[in-house]
Amino acid sequence: MAQSQGIPSAVVENTFSEKIYCANCSNCKLVRTPVGNGQYQLRVRCSAGMWKKKLGEEKIYKYFTVARRAQDECPAYEPMGDPREFLKELKKTLPIKDEIYPG
Ligand code: SF4
Numbered sequence: 001m002a003q004s005q006g007i008p009s010a011v012v013e014n015t016f017s018e019k020i021y022c023a024n025c026s027n028c029k030l031v032r033t034p035v036g037n038g039q040y041q042l043r044v045r046c047s048a049g050m051w052k053k054k055l056g057e058e059k060i061y062k063y064f065t066v067a068r069r070a071q072d073e074c075p076a077y078e079p080m081g082d083p084r085e086f087l088k089e090l091k092k093t094l095p096i097k098d099e100i101y102p103g
Helices: 009-016 062-070 082-092
Strands: 028-036 037-048
Touching: 037 062, 062 082
Parallel strands: none
Antiparallel strands: 028 037
C-alpha cells in the first residue's frame, strides 16, 4: 500500500484534493463473494459501516469501481498515505471490469 512521504496525510488531502478517496482508507476492505463452483468475485465494503443503501442495508461495490468511491467528508476516514500516489498505483492494477476468479 502507499506509504506516507513524511507529509501528514491530512495536509496532503487538503492541499491536493477536496475529496476523500475510500480506496486510501484502512476501512475500505476487499472481500470475496462466492459465485458457485468455488469461484468468486471481488467486492469492497466499508468496515466502518458508512456505505448504506436508502433503506439502511450495507452497500458493497464491485472492486473494479473502487477508485470512484469518494466522500466529501467522512468522520471515520483512516488515511493510509498520500492519496495521489496511492490512486495512481491502484489504477494501474485495477481490473477494467467485474472479473470471476477461480477458487
Ligand atoms: S470510513 Fe469513510 S473514507 Fe473510509 S471507506 Fe468508509 S466511507 Fe470511505
